[in-house]
Amino acid sequence: MIDTSLKTLGEITAEKLEQKIKRTVHQAGNKIQLLARRWDPKDGAPVFTKQGRYTSQGWTEWTQGFQFGMPLLVYEMDGDPWFLEYGRNSTRKFMAVHLTHRGVHDHGFNNISTYGNLYRLARTGRIQADPWEVRYYALALQVSGAVQASRWKDLPGELGYIYSFNGPQSLFADTIRSLRSLAQSYLLGQLLMEEQDARINLLRRLLQHGETTARYIVYHGSGRDRWDERGRTAHEAIFNPVNGSFRNPSTQQGYSPFSTWTRGLAWVILGFAEELEFLHSLREGEISSLNLPYFPTKEAAIQRFLETARATADFYIQHTPPDGIPYWDTGAPNLHHLDLNRPADPANPYEPVDSSAAAIAAQGLLRLGWFLETVQGTGERPPEAETLAKAFKDAPDVAKTAGNSSVFSLFTKLRPGTPNARDSHGSSPTPGTTGTSVSSGASEAANPYLAAGLRTALTLMEEPYLSVDPMHEGLLLHTVYHRPNGWDYVPPGSQVPHGESCMWGDYHLLELALYVKSLLSTDPSEEPYRFFVKGDTV
Numbered sequence: 215m216i217d218t219s220l221k222t223l224g225e226i227t228a229e230k231l232e233q234k235i236k237r238t239v240h241q242a243g244n245k246i247q248l249l250a251r252r253w254d255p256k257d258g259a260p261v262f263t264k265q266g267r268y269t270s271q272g273w274t275e276w277t278q279g280f281q282f283g284m285p286l287l288v289y290e291m292d293g294d295p296w297f298l299e300y301g302r303n304s305t306r307k308f309m310a311v312h313l314t315h316r317g318v319h320d321h322g323f324n325n326i327s328t329y330g331n332l333y334r335l336a337r338t339g340r341i342q343a344d345p346w347e348v349r350y351y352a353l354a355l356q357v358s359g360a361v362q363a364s365r366w367k368d369l370p371g372e373l374g375y376i377y378s379f380n381g382p383q384s385l386f387a388d389t390i391r392s393l394r395s396l397a398q399s400y401l402l403g404q405l406l407m408e409e410q411d412a413r414i415n416l417l418r419r420l421l422q423h424g425e426t427t428a429r430y431i432v433y434h435g436s437g438r439d440r441w442d443e444r445g446r447t448a449h450e451a452i453f454n455p456v457n458g459s460f461r462n463p464s465t466q467q468g469y470s471p472f473s474t475w476t477r478g479l480a481w482v483i484l485g486f487a488e489e490l491e492f493l494h495s496l497r498e499g500e501i502s503s504l505n506l507p508y509f510p511t512k513e514a515a516i517q518r519f520l521e522t523a524r525a526t527a528d529f530y531i532q533h534t535p536p537d538g539i540p541y542w543d544t545g546a547p548n549l550h551h552l553d554l555n556r557p558a559d560p561a562n563p564y565e566p567v568d569s570s571a572a573a574i575a576a577q578g579l580l581r582l583g584w585f586l587e588t589v590q591g592t593g594e595r596p597p598e599a600e601t602l603a604k605a606f607k608d609a610p611d612v613a614k615t616a617g618n619s620s621v622f623s624l625f626t627k628l629r630p631g632t633p634n635a636r637d638s639h640g641s642s643p644t645p646g647t648t649g650t651s652v653s654s655g656a657s658e659a660a661n662p663y664l665a666a667g668l669r670t671a672l673t674l675m676e677e678p679y680l681s682v683d684p685m686h687e688g689l690l691l692h693t694v695y696h697r698p699n700g701w702d703y704v705p706p707g708s709q710v711p712h713g714e715s716c717m718w719g720d721y722h723l724l725e726l727a728l729y730v731k732s733l734l735s736t737d738p739s740e741e742p743y744r745f746f747v748k749g750d751t752v
Contacts, residue, residue: 283327359399445529473545538670570719688715
């Protein structure tokens with residue numbers, strides 16, 4: 215289980231964490247420039263490293279947005295104009311083809327990471343952009359979300375999903391994170407037009423996909439099958455393409471349909487946590503007017519997404535070593551040789567770790583904890599969280615033991631009545647919402663997620679996971695792409711892959727750093743980083 219001890223975490227001050235973020239961003243800048251000098255776009259998108267050099271891997275071009283989105287994140291944290299121009303020019307030159315790509319479920323990866331970041335930076339005044347340029351980014355995002363929504367399979371009971379590149383029978387866990395493209399497009403007022411001018415609401419499809427994922431990808435401990443453990447996920451759900459009936463769980467990159475591929479689990483944690491923030495920003499009537507039987511109100515949708523995020527986050531915390539780095543699959547065949555009560559060992563001879571899953575999950579854990587602290591305020595906890603919360607109830611008062619400069623300002627500045635308390639969108643609570651009136655119970659529920667996310671972030675921003683070798687093109691070491699296919703590089707004399715990087719791992723480590731940096735800010739006008747821009751509304 216991830217170590218959420220306050221005593222050890224309390225030794226990290228906000229200043230020390232900011233230095234770790236600065237170091238991570240500095241290393242990222244070096245890696246980006248190193249790859250930019252060598253990479254030929256004719257070779258396709260870089261996917262993962264072999265012996266420290268990025269290489270492409272034919273499957274889909276789902277990683278190019280990470281390649282050109284990373285310099286935009288570095289610019290946001292560092293301010294070096296080279297990274298802005300490299301990211302902006304590369305987006306204009308290479309990313310347009312991804313806007314109308316109907317063959318993949320990856321629009322949220324490719325296009326939010328590039329056009330989305332540029333639009334956000336322009337709208338929030340972090341970059342100078344002419345009105346036509348801002349409109350160009352907005353139009354790109356509108357198109358991307360509608361095209362993503364067109365890759366659709368209807369199911370009985372008003373359900374449905376964006377199907378994977380495997381075909382209309384296939385729902386992937388990953389796609390919940392890609393729903394951000396539908397969310398941003400919806401906020402920009404976009405509809406999808408289909409046969410006989412049918413007008414398709416993108417929010418409706420987002421909610422349908424979310425509920426279908428919650429039912430068929432995520433297990434809730436309800437006896438669905440013999441391996442129904444609360445919070446476990448399948449990588450893929452297979453449906454009968456003729457009548458839409460569910461057939462079976464499956465996997466492409468995990469060990470088994472009945473074990474949990476940890477990167478798929480991480481995508482689900484972050485996807486649901488992030489969409490909670492989006493749903494909270496909507497007006498009540500925007501959801502109730504859709505007449506979905508399972509989401510009659512905005513609150514019903516939020517509670518379902520929250521229930522799913524909590525379940526998967528609890529499972530991740532319970533099944534991950536103390537340092538926050540998971541092994542690639544919770545049912546991997548040689549995992550029994552390893553002590554999961556010790557920090558993960560990336561060079562072990564039995565099973566590889568996947569630090570990219572950790573980078574994704576850490577942001578999801580922090581976002582979930584932040585949402586519970588600032589918005590929910592119910593004080594309710596799932597049974598599995600009781601033992602996680604106990605460590606916090608029994609610990610010394612953080613405010614007394616760590617001081618005002620402690621990194622636990624992430625937690626304590628949001629307590630009821632604190633002057634710096636903000637809602638999850640960085641603004642004062644609106645009348646009738648919970649806002650700062652967070653009960654102590656809600657804080658107990660949030661703390662395990664915040665602490666687990668912070669623990670993981672601290673691990674990732676240090677060796678052996680942070681790459682400091684000036685000739686290695688990757689930023690985050692010890693990632694795994696496709697263990698069943700054997701694509702990952704295994705060093706001579708080793709039994710398992712380790713020491714290599716991947717585009718999504720590098721990007722999500724930077725996005726994690728940006729999110730934590732925004733939480734640490736003492737500027738009351740600075741909002742926590744999120745993918746959509748406040749003020750965009752239909």
